[in-house]
Amino acid sequence: MTKLLEWLFGVSFVLVAWAVVSFDLLDLSLPQTYREVAWPMPLYLLVSFGCYSLATVGYRVATFNDCEEAAKELQEQIKEAKEDLRKKGLKM
């Protein structure tokens, strides 16, 4: 199954469950509180996911390692390499 299909199945399942509870489609006579809680769920979940995404990406950008040492080391090794290659006869 492709990821797209997995998502469609997952979303359909959640929406059907939500509709059954919110609109009492199966005449389950659930307590009023269930319906009150279920009704705004899709919106809550979307907004929560949006916040989670922003927080996660923000955190990851803020903690993205800056490899200063690696850059310095590379610059030094480049000098060393050029010198050594020159000695070995490389004409750049």
Place this chain on the structure above:
Amino acid sequence: MLGDKYSVLLPTYNERENLPLIVWLLVKYFGESGYNYEIIVIDDGSPDGTLEIAEQLQKIYGEDKILLRPREKKLGLGTAYIHGIKHATGNFIFIMDADLSHHPKFIPEFIEKQKEGNYDLVSGTRYQGNGGVYGWDLRRKLISRGANFLTQVLLRPGASDLTGSFRLYKKKVLESLVERCVSKGYVFQMEMIVRARQLNYTIGEVPISFVDRVYGESKLGGNEIVSFVKGLLTLFATT
């Protein structure tokens, strides 16, 4: 293990300045580690004389260590890998960039990681452990992390860095993946990981530092972003 040999594929286009340096670093770190290796330079008809420099390097380091398998023009990464694999005598293949953004000092770490879990492929990651980048501004970092997050949500690939191209593959694994992959550019590297998961290959990770463009500027423009999103959605819908 006795008999393990590592072939490093270096597709090049206008890397006259960088090629001697990356080769020198590869020779240094492989030499120090004692692993058996060869470097296969696949030049796509570079007008700046990359091939000529490669020939000089061959004289310095030997034809058993530096193999030249050039092509006439720019033909793309997937075919470069296929071409390189044909001539590789190793049972393991390293793929990496020739522009010094990937540092050979990580090679022994890749090899040890692979042995640790007998992984089918080991992927260098900029996003975990002490992996990271140098030379990226905030905008670039934001785009990179944002794109990676989107990819993780949509594809759940089981690897932290999908667009990275510093990897170690078992030769047979690379062969079977390359023939299945159809995308180009960044998305090609993503597709390789996604297909590897589909085929139940095991993936190990090694944190790496990515030093962006010692000589020159690397830009991430609107075009690249659009084609990345297109590629991502294609993978989402087809894998």
